[in-house]
Amino acid sequence: MGRVIVTGETAAHVAERTARASYGRLVALLAAPAGDLQLAEDTLAHAFEQALTTWPRDGVPDNPEGWLLTVARNRQRDLWKSAAHRRNQPLEAATDAVEPLNDLEPDRIPDRRLALLFVCAHPAIAAGVRTPLMLQAVLGFDAAQIARAFAVPAGTMSQRLVRAKRRIRDAGIPFVVPGRQAMPERLPPVLEAVYGCYALAFSERGEGTSVAGEARYLAVTIAGLLGDAPEAWALAALLTLASARATTPGDRYLPLQDQDPGEWDRDLIAEGESYLRLAERPGQAPGRFQLEAAIQAVHCDRARSGATDWDTLCTLYTALVAIAPSLGSRVAYAAVLGRTRSPQMGLSVLEALPVERERFQPYHAAHGDLLARLGRHEDAVAAYTRASMLSTDPAVRTFLERRAEELSR
Incomplete structure (x- = not known):
């Protein structure tokens, strides 16, 4: 691979950027080869450690992802071939040598990542940990970030994630996108994880917005892959309208x-509205993401009308908390009630x-706003x-x- 000689600080920045993006x-x-998430994360961590040692000295490779x-993979091969590991894993897993990669086969990577989401x-896997597991293993957030999003202690979340990874390995769960018959059961936590990825990434601002864009890309990709899943199109609409x-x-x-x-962004608004139309099913009650996308569409309509339709928002939030009474939806509902009815x-x-x-955190922010109004x-x-x-x-x-x-004055 070709290399570009750079300073240690720049090499560290490239490694950080690569970790966020890839x-x-x-x-x-x-x-995918062994079905071992923990091993994959450990060997990737080893690769990043090697990068931080060698890149400042030798230069950053043209393709950092391929180098990592x-x-x-070479680290995995060594572990598979070790005497200790040989007692627990079949030898066939370690037989193929790994050649240096100049390309990451970008057209195939999304399918591999989607497969891991469905795994x-x-x-x-325990229902309560499926979405957090995706956020960590596939989308790159750490346990502390995920714990904040789910309002649980970081240590508790870490333990749940470790147990879930062990379950995948021990149960031999295949790393494949499931057939159509399994989709209805597995799709909701996948969509929830992509939504959580967007929310967590965008809250970080700056560098986080690239990860938010990746979450939107995944939502649109999943919707297109499934074709006829209303909630998948609704999530694509939700993230596109929010991105606008x-x-x-x-x-x-x-x-x-x-x-x-x-x-x-008027183009993104139009794109999001088109996805929302694809999510509509006459005579069928809207799902959680359809309602959330409709809420975003009402906000975006201010670009056309110049005003926010708060009564429609109140109606939509009432429906949302009836079918998906998450902590976030109930806080938002309370905030809208404070504007449309009374603080x-x-x-x-x-x-x-x-x-x-x-x-x-949103609870306390909304609490402050309503108390100030009173x-x-x-x-x-x-x-x-x-x-x-x-x-x-x-x-x-x-x-x-x-x-x-301001309120203290």
């Missing part, structure tokens, strides 16, 4: 109501949420302060701190 694809390729894949959705409004500069946060619709009504819904709300400024300051402490996005943290300061 982690899931590389794990999918490494895990080759090193990780993690296998019914042998993703125009805020990386160092600044603007809440939705303060954004300028003139800066939104006290929204506050009543918000404060009735379970104890997990205390680890959920004139309870001291309580609102406390809520905004707590929200800022829970935020991992510096721009959001600055916005929340500013709100608290």
Whole structure:
């Protein structure tokens, strides 16, 4: 492979960027032969360690992904051939030598990654850990990030993920996209993981937006692959419409109501609306992602009408919490109730949420807004302060701190 000589700092930056962009694809390729997710992650970690040692000295290869894949596969081969490993794994797994790769066969990688998503959705895996497992193993988020999204302690999430990976290996779950008969059972957690990937990535701003774009690409790819799955098209619509409004500069946060619709991407809005039409099924009740996409469409319609239809949003959120009463949907519902009905009504819904709300940053932000609308400024300051402490996005943290300061005057 050709190399470009660069400084150690630049080499480290390339390794970091490659991890963000290609982690899931590389794990999918490494895990498929033996069905061992933990081994794939361990050997890929070894490859990144090697990269941080050799790239600053020898230069970054023309194809960093191919270099990492080759090193990780060679490490797997060595482990398979070791005496200790030979007692536990068939010898055939280690017989093929791994040649250096100049190309990563990009046309095949999405299928491998989609296969791994559906592997993690296998019914042998505990339902509550399927989506978190996809977020870590395929989409590259760490246990702490996933734990925050699910409002559970990081240690608890780590233990669940380790057990799930062990289950995949021990049960010999095949790394293939399942047949049509298995799709209805496995599709919901796959869509949930892609949605979670978008939400987690976009909250990181800057570099995270490339991962958010990758999540949108996966959603559109899955919808096209299945062809007739309404919720898959609805997720593609949801992420596309949300992306159309993703125009805020990386160092600044603007809440939705303060954004300028003139800066939104009209082409993406049209694309998202076309996906939403593909999700429609006359006479069939809309699913969770159809409702969420419809909510995004109402917001995006402000680019045409100049106003937000809050009554329609309230209707949609009422339907959403009836079929998918997640912590996030109930917080959003309370916030919309506070605008369309009364702040006290929204506050009543918000404060009735379970104890997990205390680890959920959007809860505290919405709480602060509703308390401020009721004139309870001291309580609102406390809520905004707590929200800022829970935020991992510096721009959001600055916005929340500013709100608290304004209410303190």
